Amino acid sequence: MHEMSLALGILGLLEEAARREKAARVKAVWLELGALSAAEPQAIAFCFEAVTRGTVAEGARLTIEAIPGRAWCLPCMESTVIARRGDPCPHCGGYQLHLADGTQMRVREMEIESQRAPDVH
Amino acid sequence: MTHETESESPARAGTASEPGPTPRWHQHADGSWHGHEHSGAVRPHSHDEDAHEHASESHHHGAVSTRGGFGRDSGLVTGQGAAGERQSVGDRRVRIERDVLAHNDAIAARNRGLLERGSSLALNLVSSPGAGKTSLLCRTIQCIAGTFPVVVIEGDQQTSLDADRIRATGVPALQINTGKGCHLDAAMVERALAQLDPPGQALVMIENVGNLVCPAAFDLGEDAKVVVLSVTEGDDKPLKYPDMFAAAQLMLVNKIDLQPYCDFDPARALEFARRINPGIDVLWVSARDGTGLDAWLAWIEARRRAKQARRSVGDAGQGQGELRPPLVERMPLRPSPD
Numbered sequence: 001m002h003e004m005s006l007a008l009g010i011l012g013l014l015e016e017a018a019r020r021e022k023a024a025r026v027k028a029v030w031l032e033l034g035a036l037s038a039a040e041p042q043a044i045a046f047c048f049e050a051v052t053r054g055t056v057a058e059g060a061r062l063t064i065e066a067i068p069g070r071a072w073c074l075p076c077m078e079s080t081v082i083a084r085r086g087d088p089c090p091h092c093g094g095y096q097l098h099l100a101d102g103t104q105m106r107v108r109e110m111e112i113e114s115q116r117a118p119d120v121h
Numbered sequence: 122m123t124h125e126t127e128s129e130s131p132a133r134a135g136t137a138s139e140p141g142p143t144p145r146w147h148q149h150a151d152g153s154w155h156g157h158e159h160s161g162a163v164r165p166h167s168h169d170e171d172a173h174e175h176a177s178e179s180h181h182h183g184a185v186s187t188r189g190g191f192g193r194d195s196g197l198v199t200g201q202g203a204a205g206e207r208q209s210v211g212d213r214r215v216r217i218e219r220d221v222l223a224h225n226d227a228i229a230a231r232n233r234g235l236l237e238r239g240s241s242l243a244l245n246l247v248s249s250p251g252a253g254k255t256s257l258l259c260r261t262i263q264c265i266a267g268t269f270p271v272v273v274i275e276g277d278q279q280t281s282l283d284a285d286r287i288r289a290t291g292v293p294a295l296q297i298n299t300g301k302g303c304h305l306d307a308a309m310v311e312r313a314l315a316q317l318d319p320p321g322q323a324l325v326m327i328e329n330v331g332n333l334v335c336p337a338a339f340d341l342g343e344d345a346k347v348v349v350l351s352v353t354e355g356d357d358k359p360l361k362y363p364d365m366f367a368a369a370q371l372m373l374v375n376k377i378d379l380q381p382y383c384d385f386d387p388a389r390a391l392e393f394a395r396r397i398n399p400g401i402d403v404l405w406v407s408a409r410d411g412t413g414l415d416a417w418l419a420w421i422e423a424r425r426r427a428k429q430a431r432r433s434v435g436d437a438g439q440g441q442g443e444l445r446p447p448l449v450e451r452m453p454l455r456p457s458p459d
Contacts, residue, residue: 001303001335002303002304002334002335002338002339005225005302005304005306005339006221006222006338009221009222009223009224009225010221012224013217013219013221013223013224014217017215017217021215023215027212031221038334038337038338038364039221039338084363085363085364085367085397086359086360086363086393086396086397088396095395095396095399096399097399104220105220105221105222105338106218106219106220106221107217107218107219107220107221108216108217108218109214109215109216109217109218110214110215110217111212111213111214111215112212112213112214112215113211113212114211114212114213
């Protein structure tokens with residue numbers, strides 16, 4: 001269940017950014033998750049809810065955007081979409097594929113509720 | 122408009138009988154997933170695909186939605202996200218654009234720098250439990266027989282049994298117990314390196330938690346992941362656990378002495394491993410009878426030499442003159458006290 005560690009990683013990035021932005025609350029988060037990454041979206045979602053309890057991101061809506069796996073087929077000299085590691089090139093049936101996209105696990109953006117400016121004077 | 126049948130999220134199945142609204146997971150026709158809460162009975166309902174908003178007032182979205190469709194050739198994500206959430210005054214969007222594992226990777230980079238300065242080679246041994254990592258390590262250490270320094274970092278959920286076995290061979294070993302954790306991370310290895318304080322030009326062997334899934338994602342600062350596959354596990358493991366075989370630079374097929382007694386086809390194992398990772402090196406060994414250990418030691422030695430040469434070139438490149446004897450000074454090993 002390494003998704004718990006990944007969810008903690010997401011929370012760390014949110015807390016850091018929220019501090020920097022002086023946010024009162026993180027309301028929404030957009031996560032890019034490659035189809036060939038080492039994470040299961042539903043497990044990430046479950047862990048995210050668990051680890052954000054009692055934090056600045058509690059109750060934040062998590063939107064997980066699936067990035068398709070993409071590989072360069074050496075014999076075809078062409079970019080192709082693959083659903084899983086170990087799948088063949090859909091054109092030539094070969095496995096000489098060089099992964100080009102779809103392995104990322106990336107926090108893209110968040111929506112925050114700004115803190116009221118403190119009365120300085 | 123599309124209709125879908127709702128189903129419990131596997132993760133939520135155990136809480137279905139609890140009172141109150143229950144998040145329900147379902148999949149849209151475009152392959153995106155989301156959960157939302159229902160106050161009443163579950164029934165098929167409609168979604169407006171474009172606006173990604175629910176037509177009915179009887180329920181609202183829960184905290185999580187996913188878009189884009191996993192495991193299929195989905196159209197790209199719209200980026201629209203946050204389904205129907207209204208922005209109120211003072212809300213704003215902030216771009217982050219950082220890897221989920223950014224924190225781990227930063228520590229891994231520190232570990233790598235530390236090892237680089239010491240011209241030490243670090244190998245991260247990964248496998249399922251029982252593939253023979255510890256036996257292989259013990260045998261490897263016996264073969265090296267003090268010709269260069271070896272230190273070992275052992276990861277297990279519990280006990281110091283493995284570190285005890287390593288120490289019995291005469292090299293320093295540190296046991297990390299991960300408790301409920303399923304993998305080592307870079308911070309654990311950073312602390313272990315600080316404690317072990319390996320000498321220059323050492324071989325640092327990191328035996329990860331026996332788990333063919335989770336350790337694949339975590340960079341520890343190693344030079345290479347080495348995946349150990351034993352013939353008793355079957356030749357189809359590379360296809361069943363592709364992330365690990367994709368992350369590894371070397372596959373050591375262990376217990377090769379048992380091959381006559383198993384339905385393990387070496388050609389199939391090789392083919393499957395190369396399907397996942399066309400560049401992976403493959404060696405056939407037996408920690409028990411010593412088969413193939415020369416090739417394994419030669420693989421290690423080639424990487425040790427390459428690393429030391431790189432360090433020497435790096436020194437020369439920095440204008441520090443001729444090849445120096447192996448490093449004397451090292452960066453402070455202890456993390457700052459805070």
